[in-house]
Amino acid sequence: MLRSCRVMSSLVQIDGSLGEGGGQVLRVALCLSALYGVPIEIENIRAGRPKPGLAAQHLKGVELVKEMCNAQVRGGYIGSTRLEFRPGPLNRNKTEFTADTQTAGCICLLAQVALPCALFFPCRDAVTLILKGGSNVPMGPHIEHLTEVFKPMLKKFGADFDFIVVRRGYYPKGGGELHLRVRPVGSLNAVVLTDAGVPRGIAGWSYVAGAVHINEAHKMASDAKTILTNKLARSNIRVPPITIEAYREDRAMAVGNGSGINIVCNTSTGCVLGGSGLGSGRSQGGPPPGEVAANEILKPLLAGACVDEHMQDQMIILMALANGTSRIKVGDKKLTCHTETAMKVAEIMLGKRGLRFNLSESAESGDSTSYFLECQGCGLINETRDSFTQ
Numbered sequence: 001m002l003r004s005c006r007v008m009s010s011l012v013q014i015d016g017s018l019g020e021g022g023g024q025v026l027r028v029a030l031c032l033s034a035l036y037g038v039p040i041e042i043e044n045i046r047a048g049r050p051k052p053g054l055a056a057q058h059l060k061g062v063e064l065v066k067e068m069c070n071a072q073v074r075g076g077y078i079g080s081t082r083l084e085f086r087p088g089p090l091n092r093n094k095t096e097f098t099a100d101t102q103t104a105g106c107i108c109l110l111a112q113v114a115l116p117c118a119l120f121f122p123c124r125d126a127v128t129l130i131l132k133g134g135s136n137v138p139m140g141p142h143i144e145h146l147t148e149v150f151k152p153m154l155k156k157f158g159a160d161f162d163f164i165v166v167r168r169g170y171y172p173k174g175g176g177e178l179h180l181r182v183r184p185v186g187s188l189n190a191v192v193l194t195d196a197g198v199p200r201g202i203a204g205w206s207y208v209a210g211a212v213h214i215n216e217a218h219k220m221a222s223d224a225k226t227i228l229t230n231k232l233a234r235s236n237i238r239v240p241p242i243t244i245e246a247y248r249e250d251r252a253m254a255v256g257n258g259s260g261i262n263i264v265c266n267t268s269t270g271c272v273l274g275g276s277g278l279g280s281g282r283s284q285g286g287p288p289p290g291e292v293a294a295n296e297i298l299k300p301l302l303a304g305a306c307v308d309e310h311m312q313d314q315m316i317i318l319m320a321l322a323n324g325t326s327r328i329k330v331g332d333k334k335l336t337c338h339t340e341t342a343m344k345v346a347e348i349m350l351g352k353r354g355l356r357f358n359l360s361e362s363a364e365s366g367d368s369t370s371y372f373l374e375c376q377g378c379g380l381i382n383e384t385r386d387s388f389t390q
Contacts, residue, residue: 014042014348016081019341021048023058024313027113028345030062030085031317034069034117035380038349039086046081053079057105057133061113064099064129067091068117092122092384101133104174106140111180116317118182119159122384126162127182135168135176136260141310142276143168143178144205144262149274149311156270157318158189168249170209170258187381190324193306194372197269198237202228202297204244204264206290208279210257216279217246220261223290224277228263231298240265261293265301273300273308304370305331315373316342320355323379330371335359339373353378 012033016025023046033040046052054062054077062076062083070088099110110131118127135143141150147163154160162181169176206221208214221244232239244263259279266272275296277289286292300308306329307315313336319326335343343357358374 010039011084012038012040012349014040014345016042016045017047018344020337022046023061023109024338024341025345026058026083027061027109028317028342029349030065031113031116032320032346032349033085034065034071034087034090035120035321036350037087037089040084040349042083042085044081045083053081054083055105056103057101057109060099060101060105060133061110064097064110064114065117067094067097068114068121090117090120090122095121095123095125096128096130098130099132101174104134104137104169104171106137107131107133107135107176107178108141108143108146111146111178112314115161115180115182116321118180119185119188120380120382121182121184122382123184127184129180129182131178131180132174133169133176134171134174135165135178136258136276136278137169137171137174138278142260142262143176144264145274145276145310148262148264149272149308150314152272153307153311153315154318156189156191156193157322158187159183159185165253168209168254168258170254170256173256175255184382187379188318188322188377190319190322190326190377191328192326193271193328195269196271196300196304196306196329197267199232199240199301200266200268201240202242202263202265204242204262204293206244206246206261207249208259209249209254210251212257212259212279214246214248216259217248220259220277220279220288220290220293221246223288224261224263224294227291227294228297231294232301235302237301259289261289263293263297265297269306271306273297274310275308300331303331303333304364305329309336312336313338313342316346316357319357319373319375320346320350320377321380322375322377323381325374325376327372327374330373332368332370334371335373350378
């Protein structure tokens, strides 16, 4: 059982138009509802989007968590703008769960809602999540960000998972498949990340799939390396070794036509930063994908941040669940809208349990200011898992 958390409380009402008004509200609320046994009612779901209500990806997320915690659900259908979710205990009789969007819905957004739940499952064995949809698509983290950036950051909290990328799926066909094997934990550690360090090495993968010419992969890799090298040098930051592999995906490993680039930077203090760009299928007239990926790496590097913007909002649930006080340097800018949204939802859900976030600023050298996000976590304890490891 989860200590002091499975007592059902009154229905918590959440406005889905809060903050960025997208799926972030739904994901954070569902995850914390399942873990803390708090029934929720969400109205105005995705009110800030051109097509409000539950899309296929969001509905599959609801159904996935419903199965994981034996929940009762009302309003679980495509286009629904109101959802009532009444969780039961986490499912101790099942350790494998599947969610298939049957579209190019982002696999990593399914992982965001389900993986924290799997970490606190009341079982000895690992929990397997089989997620199907889009692996590298617009409007969501790429699968490489999950496996190469989120995974090492999760390890800092004392948790981990194994993965198998069965197939990649691109917009608009989807068809990707990812298997996650998540080992339940007794609790999560608080983390302190206040020194970004300097870049120690930058690695990347630039790919094409289907009918896309290999030259596109080489161009993305070349663009990214040139921008990284030039901008780091102009900022008086030592340029680390940069290795970006350009390749064609095996046809058995990818569904449809697609291309993109993913870059990962490891720093001297153990921080991991990621950058991604999509080639074929990106918005017309947008910047080249190599430039997008390079700038997503450069932004936190030049700001002295310990997490990139895609990782920033994913830290919120982990910090909220951790035992102790976490403190993270987020750079010279205030929080992203996604991060602020996740914080607000977490505080609505767990405020009565003492959860509070605090954003402070500190003067750095010269005229620059850095921001630090601090959280006193609620310290969720998986007593069932603890009994297995004693």
